[in-house]
Amino acid sequence: MKSRFAPSPTGYLHIGGARTALFAWLWAKKEQGQFILRIEDTDRERSTQASVDAILDGMKWLGLDHDEGPYYQTDRFDRYKTVVQQLLEEDKAYYCECSQERLQVLRDELMEKGEKAKYDGHCQHKNLTAGVVRFRNPSEGNVIFSDLVKGEISVHNKELDDLIIARSDGTPTYNLTVVVDDHDMDVNCVIRGDDHINNTPRQINLYEALGWGLPDFAHLPMILGGDGARLSKRHGAVSVMAYRDAGFLPEALLNYLVRLGWSHGDQEVFSIDEMIDLFDLKDVNKAPGSFNQDKLIWLNQEYIKSADIDHLVDQLDWHLNDQSIDISNGPDITNVIDALRERSKTLVEMAQSMKMFYQDFDQFDEKSAKKQFKPAAEPIIKALIDHYSKLEDWSSAAIHDVVKTVCDEQSVGFGKVGQPFRLALSGTGNAGSIDIVAELVGKDRTLARLQMALDYIAQIDN
RNA sequence: GUCGCCUUCGUCUAUCGGUUAGGACCCCAGGUUUUCAUCCUGGUAAGAGGAGUUCGAUUCUCCUAGGCGAUGCCA
Incomplete structure (x- = not known):
């Protein structure tokens, strides 16, 4: 054949x-x-x-x-x-x-x-x-x-x-x-x-x-495109490589494409080997199908969540380059990927989120900062700096313990400490669990960013 | 115009004459969660229309409508 x-x-x-x-x-x-x-x-x-x-x-x-x-x-x-x-x-x-x-x-x-x-x-x-x-x-x-x-x-x-x-x-x-x-x-x-x-x-x-x-x-x-007309540029990207650029994994695209016009019972996710094993021309549908980007995104996220870490490192390379992110001066990329994979729909998003681990920023997201960095947060951040500068075991567990200690000392809930801390670390407020993020960001950068938050609050006072 | 192909939730699909027409994406509601996300539970939503065959049609046949394709010294 x-x-x-x-x-x-x-x-x-x-x-x-x-x-x-x-x-x-x-x-x-x-x-x-x-x-x-x-x-x-x-x-x-x-x-x-x-x-x-x-x-x-x-x-x-x-x-x-x-x-x-x-x-x-x-x-x-x-x-x-x-x-x-x-x-x-x-x-x-x-x-x-x-x-x-x-x-x-x-x-x-x-x-x-x-x-x-x-x-x-x-x-x-x-x-x-x-x-x-x-x-x-x-x-x-x-x-x-x-x-x-x-x-x-x-x-x-x-x-x-x-x-x-x-x-x-x-x-x-x-x-x-x-x-x-x-x-x-x-x-x-x-x-x-x-x-x-x-x-x-x-x-x-x-x-x-x-x-x-x-x-x-x-x-x-x-x-066809979503409107039933033949797929064309006005329906979004039609070039395969544009999907690479937009942060899709090739196996996610393949999986999406194989299910457009073909199915095997209720199964949605197929590895390449499964596709080869189960595919049959006699199960191919006769009717045209419409391209649906939402489902592709869902599949992409599924693949990002479950992909082999080395494969993600490989696929991320192009995007790191594209976004000018230098990972040589920061945490091990595999740990960062693990911290980010459950909250990234695309590799482009993941690379963007990676910036906080490898690049410093000089200002906080204005809206979030106004909300989180109020005078009331000042003693909390001071306490965090105080404890962390003395912390020798820079592990997520120890970092977590300090947050709890600060909660007790200041008699506040976890959120009162965690939210400003998260914003200080990330600059945007979007980040995973703060202890793991802080561990990856590293002690020096964490302290510097907390100090930056303090400076922000001081500047508000004036 | 003519010829060909196609027609189940908004979208991708299951169903090989008898089902409360199933699953997935999206969307909505609730739960878990230190934000976001993940995860879990539930919900909304479909057989283009009309004849026929049959005890019984989403399923078989025909007609109509609609969509797509072809009708190139394009492929």
Whole structure:
């Protein structure tokens, strides 16, 4: 068994493409077959190297590795020419020199008459020797195939016209190259978006004209935006790498994508191995799905909570760099991650929260400071500084004991001490349990920040 | 216009003719908690419409509507 992902390099790897790639990849793994990557760059006007790189980067980040390729169609023009020539010689194709204008007029007329807009075979028997090359599509009968996800699909040959397989400059077009490649590369399971369903009967006719055996076809439903329209930029990020940048873990994205159009009972969270084990094309839904960022965020948080610490360190690296956070001068990053993982929805958030452990700040969040740093807090903070400066065992347990001692001495509840302390430590008030945070922030920084809080209160008094 | 595909809570989905139509996200309420978060409990919410087949349809068939796709010398 061999499947493939065959994007055209006219932009970044987007969410829909990634889902198609994932399903094709999963099915190959599941069937212990191969997965190949092919770049369909026959449209030289729109294809760019930057897009090729972006697609490769996206696939790599997602971990969707290929067994063969990447193949480039532009490397195979000689082969396509040979096939076109063969079709010409066998009279299964012919040259056509109808102008674009004539074709446009023809389409308009047919549409106006309520008919299917298709080529009328004007050059069919002219025996021309130049122009575009058209494939002689059968005019009778039906093309019927059994799609692995959609079931039986039937189209009348009457609906199909003689499609162009080579442009007037001699370059081949999609419907020809895809057939030649899938055949030559032994792809026997074509998994792609269902926007290709309409092309499939044409391609089947081409396979038959060439005397080649048919692959299985599996057409995946599209991914739509929240409003039911085709997913596009206005629905938020559509580029896979934009999700990396926004702080998502690749396995969270993959998990989200695999559940869009496929399910296994009530299970929501799947490891890669489980996906491979449980995935089955026959369980793929026919209906299109809408992309829902809230659920992706939930999954991302689930993965952040449970991920292997080394993996998080790896994934965080890009974000630390992006936010210019230097972790060499501060606590062990694994301890910080553990303190933060239950309160971070994304890696971007986590990196932001990490700043308080590695960077000093010169002011407190104004709103919180007004609330917490009132004159009444002064003796409490003074007491904390007093105790902590003498504390030798800088452990969360000892730090916690001091807070309790201060509560007793000042005859106040935990909150009266904990809240200003937390704000002093974090600058924003958002932090986990104060004893652990204080331990990680370190004795010197803790004392300096408490002193800063004291200075703030003094400045309010004046 | 024509052809093809699709249609269960707002969203992702379960259901292989008989269920109080289940789960998850979101949202709401309550509980745990030194803030936030985590965690726990509970709640709101669905079979597009119409025929037919059947003792019985979300499930099978047909029609309608709606959505998406194709109708390119794009892929």
